[in-house]
Amino acid sequence: MRYQGQVIEWNDDKGYGFIQPLNPGQGENRIFLHIKSFSQRGPRPLAGALLEYEVIQDSKGRLNAQRVSYVRRQSAQTTKPSATGQSKAWRGWLITLYGAFIMALQLTHQLPVWAIAIPVLLSGLTYLIYDMDKKAAQQGKQRIPEKNLHLLALMGGWPGALLAQQKLRHKSAKTEFQQVFWATVMMNWVLLIILSMPLFR
Structure with missing residues (x-):
């Protein structure tokens, strides 16, 4: 096959x-x-x-x-060796921007102090769960449902998920998963902006 x-x-x-x-x-x-x-x-x-x-x-x-x-012919002239490094740098900047945005909201009193801890704790938890799921896949054990991984990302753990995908090389090549994952990232940004508005505080 x-x-x-x-x-x-x-x-x-x-x-x-x-x-x-x-x-x-x-x-x-x-x-x-x-x-x-x-x-x-x-x-x-x-x-x-x-x-x-x-x-x-x-x-x-x-x-x-x-x-x-x-399956798809590659071209040495169009594919640059540094493309992977640029992708990693772009993802790192996105996480940095997210952290700076949350800090700015807290310093301007648009978010409570405890709100800063949520994405940090959820990101750490999400990274650990990604690691557990990869080990389960390698050992042929019961997997963690993808909907649980997406829920953690939506709640604010997407930076940890992004790091896990990059460092552990887990769920990073599955197109369907990546499409849903980036949708949860955008939804998390929108939710954070809504919660920072005066009407919702």
């Missing part, structure tokens, strides 16, 4: 990296990718490349991609 996934790490000097599966049936386990596993010679893979592949297990039970091919 052939699957689809996205390259999330690639060491071009050593000729190997890892694929994040996009098929729900494969869970969240990363797939090892070697340059010799490609069916045909072509451009060297870069982070973000979409691949199609088969999966085998080696003698140690690790998942390896075989008979790999590109």
